[in-house]
Amino acid sequence: MTAPIRSLRALAVSAITLASTLATLSAAQAETIRVAIGTQDTTINCATGGLLIRELKLLEKYLPKDGKYKDATYDIQWKNFTSGAPLTNEMVADKLDIGAMADFPGSANGAAFIKAGKKSLFITVLSGSTLGSGNGIVVPKDSPITSLAELKGRTISVPFASTAHGMLLRAVKAQGWDPEKDVTIITQAPEVAGPALQANKIEAHADFVPFAELFPYRGHARKIFDGAQANAPTFHGSLVTAEYAKKYPEIVTAYLRAAVEADRIFATDPERYSELIEKITGIEAPVNYLFHGPLGLQTRDLTWKPEYRQALKTSIETLRLLRRTDSDQDVNSFIDDRFIRAAFKQAGLNYDAKLKDYSPVPLKANDALTGKPITDTQRLAGIWVKGEPKVRHYANIDGAIKDLAKVEQGGKAARAVYVHDLIHRIKLLAPLAWYASDAKGQYSAFLQKDAAVAYAAANKGKVFDFNGLRAAVR
Numbered sequence: 001m002t003a004p005i006r007s008l009r010a011l012a013v014s015a016i017t018l019a020s021t022l023a024t025l026s027a028a029q030a031e032t033i034r035v036a037i038g039t040q041d042t043t044i045n046c047a048t049g050g051l052l053i054r055e056l057k058l059l060e061k062y063l064p065k066d067g068k069y070k071d072a073t074y075d076i077q078w079k080n081f082t083s084g085a086p087l088t089n090e091m092v093a094d095k096l097d098i099g100a101m102a103d104f105p106g107s108a109n110g111a112a113f114i115k116a117g118k119k120s121l122f123i124t125v126l127s128g129s130t131l132g133s134g135n136g137i138v139v140p141k142d143s144p145i146t147s148l149a150e151l152k153g154r155t156i157s158v159p160f161a162s163t164a165h166g167m168l169l170r171a172v173k174a175q176g177w178d179p180e181k182d183v184t185i186i187t188q189a190p191e192v193a194g195p196a197l198q199a200n201k202i203e204a205h206a207d208f209v210p211f212a213e214l215f216p217y218r219g220h221a222r223k224i225f226d227g228a229q230a231n232a233p234t235f236h237g238s239l240v241t242a243e244y245a246k247k248y249p250e251i252v253t254a255y256l257r258a259a260v261e262a263d264r265i266f267a268t269d270p271e272r273y274s275e276l277i278e279k280i281t282g283i284e285a286p287v288n289y290l291f292h293g294p295l296g297l298q299t300r301d302l303t304w305k306p307e308y309r310q311a312l313k314t315s316i317e318t319l320r321l322l323r324r325t326d327s328d329q330d331v332n333s334f335i336d337d338r339f340i341r342a343a344f345k346q347a348g349l350n351y352d353a354k355l356k357d358y359s360p361v362p363l364k365a366n367d368a369l370t371g372k373p374i375t376d377t378q379r380l381a382g383i384w385v386k387g388e389p390k391v392r393h394y395a396n397i398d399g400a401i402k403d404l405a406k407v408e409q410g411g412k413a414a415r416a417v418y419v420h421d422l423i424h425r426i427k428l429l430a431p432l433a434w435y436a437s438d439a440k441g442q443y444s445a446f447l448q449k450d451a452a453v454a455y456a457a458a459n460k461g462k463v464f465d466f467n468g469l470r471a472a473v474r
Contacts, residue, residue, distance in 0.1 A: 128235025
């Protein structure tokens, strides 16, 4: 065969190969790519990884549109769930690519994937508390019980295998009790627990965000214990199937870029977006604000702090203890922070600096009475007046109580009144808190009555419930 003929044949083969490559690339570029996301709208800690991204169409804003995605078409699918377990089932069945849930159901998600011969990745935290606040224990509104110590020998319901279940087990252990002998723990979903509390059919109920605050806000219960007292860090975050992340890493980063943007937007106007959550879920805006507003009950935080890594490790160990899984997950390979780091970089943010930052969403406000900037938040209070778009802030509790009286005298009413627990620094619904005065004439708020009693005794003061406080402050 002559050299010219060989050259012509080589050129022909190269042309065919090039055409085939171009056809493959063209097909990839013209591909319809599914982005199927499972949300938990009523679990408001997931808002920046689901509801807000969906409602504000932030994912569309950040999905890649160049390179191999130049001609791609996106099939964005959203599906809402009330808990993590059914969401996990659909992820394992390849009906969803991304899902948002808490640490306990998240660890169950990882275990379910392993059992199926697959793998999921925990790619970000969305919101949580390194102290443990958010999960809590409530009792019926008129129950005489005021503390966890009084629940020995009683029945406590909780959604099994939830982050609240883990908190409850740690709290019981901290009391020195045997969870199988000293208390009776039964499973009960929040949608069942609410009516049961209202009808006095259960003695106590432990639950996750937002139900330990929502039930009291609606007048069905009183909160007697907060997860911060058990020092049980907790969080909600997002997971992705490992196969999807490997195939479409840029899309996973785009989803997290949207989450970063949702977090930023929420911080600019928490009242407005708390109203949006109420519109979609029915969960009242004042409860959403309790969590997501300045100095909220939990902190929106997208970084993998050591406490959150430990929380996930603890949840894996607890699920094994409960015989809910026999898999031996490695937390370090389960957590994958590559994508959230990339999203931070795209947003011009410093991930490592935020990783070291434990401060809550800050409050930048002036006292509603004096007009002076609020610098000391130990005895901070707030009132969300019906018809007003913004919460009024007060440097001290008595100032808020006096202004509340004026608001009501003027024919208006409060949607919510907030105070902060002096010990744990967690935000509380004022009508359900306890108060103590001191020798200086200051009033401090407490979640538990025994804490208020101890403080009053040590500071030559008196103890009040909310109505007693209002009578004392004129």
